Amino acid sequence: MAVPKKKTSKSKRDMRKAHWKRKARLEAEKALSLGKSVLTGRSGSFVYPSDEEEEDDEE
Incomplete structure (x- = not known):
């Protein structure tokens, strides 16, 4: 059965975002x-x- 993950703390979330x-x-x-x-x-x-190089190639 699936088990919920632990909540990430606000400080860790903010550090990651920063x-x-x-x-x-x-x-x-x-x-x-x-x-x-x-x-x-x-x-x-x-x-x-x-x-200048492009103009030289066209001539």
């Missing part, structure tokens, strides 16, 4: 930072085709 939110916030900050560096042209770790 950890998840912290990870999401850090990833969002990284993405924003990368986006800013790409827009300013200072990105060294992100490789993408530039408009």
